Amino acid sequence: MSFASERSMRYARYARYVSLLALAALASCERVVGIEVTEGPERLVVEARLEAVRGLVVSRQEIRLSTSAPYFSNTTTPPARDAVVEVVDEENARVRLAETSPGVYRTDSLPLTVGRSYTLQIRWKGDVYEATERLVEVAPIDTLYFRARPNKSAATDGVRATIDLRDPAGTANYYLWDQFIDGVRTVAPDTLVRVRVVASDELFNGRRVRVFQPFDGIAVRSGQEVRIRQYSISEAMWRYYQALGAQTDGDASPFGVPSASVRGNVANRTRPDARALGYFSVSQVAERVARVP
Structure with a gap:
């Protein structure tokens, strides 16, 4: 038997071996695994x-x-x-x-x-x-207008709600934004937008912020009424939403954020180990309303 023939036979056996492994893997993927999820204490x-x-x-x-x-x-x-x-x-x-x-x-x-x-x-x-x-004072929204996303065409990509503001100088400020289109809140349990839009002024302290689109993934149409609300929040609340966003926006890949409980600020003074879920916050709100041309 020539060397080439022997090599061909070895390759054929190897190919059959790989095929058997692949079939075994596919068969294993069809198994239904039942996982018992225990109920935790009421919170x-x-x-x-x-x-x-x-x-x-x-x-x-x-x-x-x-x-x-x-x-x-x-x-x-x-x-x-x-x-x-x-x-x-x-x-x-x-x-x-x-x-x-x-x-x-x-x-x-x-x-x-x-x-x-x-x-x-x-x-x-x-x-x-x-x-x-x-309660921390919030910066006002100077203007609300509508513009295409940077490097995009309004004709094909639509326009987004866009705001300008000036961040107060000399203090650390933290923000949260809400958007309502014809009275319907953009972020809701049944929408694809799962992460709250929050920001720290670390990179723009005391500066004027121009052409900012808090909800740049949401196009608005002519005739719609848009309301933007800008909240002052504490650093602790900002960190809470950062952690919550990392959990809810995970892609379930090996590089995603592993599931974990997000700790709020409501403490149980009677039983410290039984903290409440959620968050208590106090915010000042600045808002603007405009209709899309």
Whole structure:
């Protein structure tokens, strides 16, 4: 047998071996593996962002409380009912929020003051929860207009909501943005936009920011009404959203961020190991509204 013939036979045997491995791999991919997901203890979930609109006196505030639910549950998150919810400022002025519907707590008498700290206190099922945030002044939005993305054509790519602002000098500022198109919020549980748009002024402290498109992936159409809201947030809240965004925007690849719990700022004073989920924040808001030409 020639060397070439022997090599051909070896290659054929190798090819059959690889084919068998491939078939085995495909067969193994068809197996259904059942994974038992254990249910953790019930946790309080806090959705609480107190807001002060720049240039206006706003006294109405709302906080939502719910509880954690099983991972594969298809039901609505259970509301946390019958809680005692209060907000206390640094001068010890105390305002109680009434439960107006299951898990929704409101007040019409809580105006906020820039520079003042506010503490959320919740008493629920024998536990006391607390979180504190300070209200920081937000920079105004100078202009809201509509422009194509950089290096793109408006004719083929559409236009985006675009803003200009000037960041205050000498202080560290952190921002969060919301966008509403014809009254519908861009970021919602049933949209493809899963990450909150937040920023630190580390690279533009004290400078004028021009042609900024917070939602540059969302094209708007002629005739639509667009509202941009710009929030002041704390550094701790900025870090919270950075971590939350890394979790929700992971691509499940080997290089993606591994799943992990994101720790909020609502502490359980009664049982420190049973922290609440979610975040309590206090923000001033600047907003602009314009209609797309």
